[in-house]
Amino acid sequence: MREALTTHLLSLQTRWAMLGLLAACMASAAKESVLNMCMDAKHHKTKPGPEGALHGQCAPWKDNACCTAETSKGAHQDQSYLYNFDWNHCGVMPDKCKQHFIQDTCLYECSPNLGPWIDQVDNSWRRERILNVPLCKEDCELWWEACKDAVTCRENWHKGWNWTTGTNRCPRGSTCQLFKYVFPRPADLCEKIWSKSYKYTTEHRGGGRCIQMWFDPANRNPNVAVAKYYAQNGRDASPAPRAVLLLLPAALLSLL
Numbered sequence: 001m002r003e004a005l006t007t008h009l010l011s012l013q014t015r016w017a018m019l020g021l022l023a024a025c026m027a028s029a030a031k032e033s034v035l036n037m038c039m040d041a042k043h044h045k046t047k048p049g050p051e052g053a054l055h056g057q058c059a060p061w062k063d064n065a066c067c068t069a070e071t072s073k074g075a076h077q078d079q080s081y082l083y084n085f086d087w088n089h090c091g092v093m094p095d096k097c098k099q100h101f102i103q104d105t106c107l108y109e110c111s112p113n114l115g116p117w118i119d120q121v122d123n124s125w126r127r128e129r130i131l132n133v134p135l136c137k138e139d140c141e142l143w144w145e146a147c148k149d150a151v152t153c154r155e156n157w158h159k160g161w162n163w164t165t166g167t168n169r170c171p172r173g174s175t176c177q178l179f180k181y182v183f184p185r186p187a188d189l190c191e192k193i194w195s196k197s198y199k200y201t202t203e204h205r206g207g208g209r210c211i212q213m214w215f216d217p218a219n220r221n222p223n224v225a226v227a228k229y230y231a232q233n234g235r236d237a238s239p240a241p242r243a244v245l246l247l248l249p250a251a252l253l254s255l256l
Helices: 002-033 056-061 069-074 095-110 137-147 186-192 223-233 242-255
Strands: 118-120 128-130 133-135 198-200
Touching (some): 056 069, 056 095, 069 095, 095 137, 137 186
Parallel strands (some): 133 198
Antiparallel strands (some): 118 128
């Protein structure tokens, strides 16, 4: 009986060791899977890949993009077909400010390096979004500096608009104010305007710890290394990667 019990215990130990090894392997595979992916959203491709050419400020992603050339053109329009969103809802947005919003749109639509920050959502127009992407200090502060004298009536541009005309209009009772009053600090702009899609950081460009909204297409995409770092080390309060959540239970049960 003692021999049978010993054999049983060894069998259990072996199974648990196999489970641990399998879990580690699947977690590693899941981490790799988020390094080059597109979110499930309105205009994104299902998989990233090269585009012959991308328009204007979206051009840096042409070698490996989640957007099409047509989407990149829409990103540059004042009232784009992409979301029928009008940047000029409180008067004409200054060009220097608009440039940063175009860059923001290009990053969102085109980047295949946002996987570590993709979360599931239940929206009519997308099933996934980005959350708390660590934006480089320079990118956030330059954005705020360029837009501080622009005007808006909303702090969170994801919600609260009057859409009765088919495009976003300021809701009744709202007041158009300068950005610097709506968003007193750079962190307020970057974190609040798109429902915490971005997170303000004190990390600098080139340090491998923050996402750049734009980069020189003549050089390598610096966001590849940033995504790899966060995939390996996790983000703040990050849940397990979705690939692990989907695949692990069935795999573990098959060994029990």
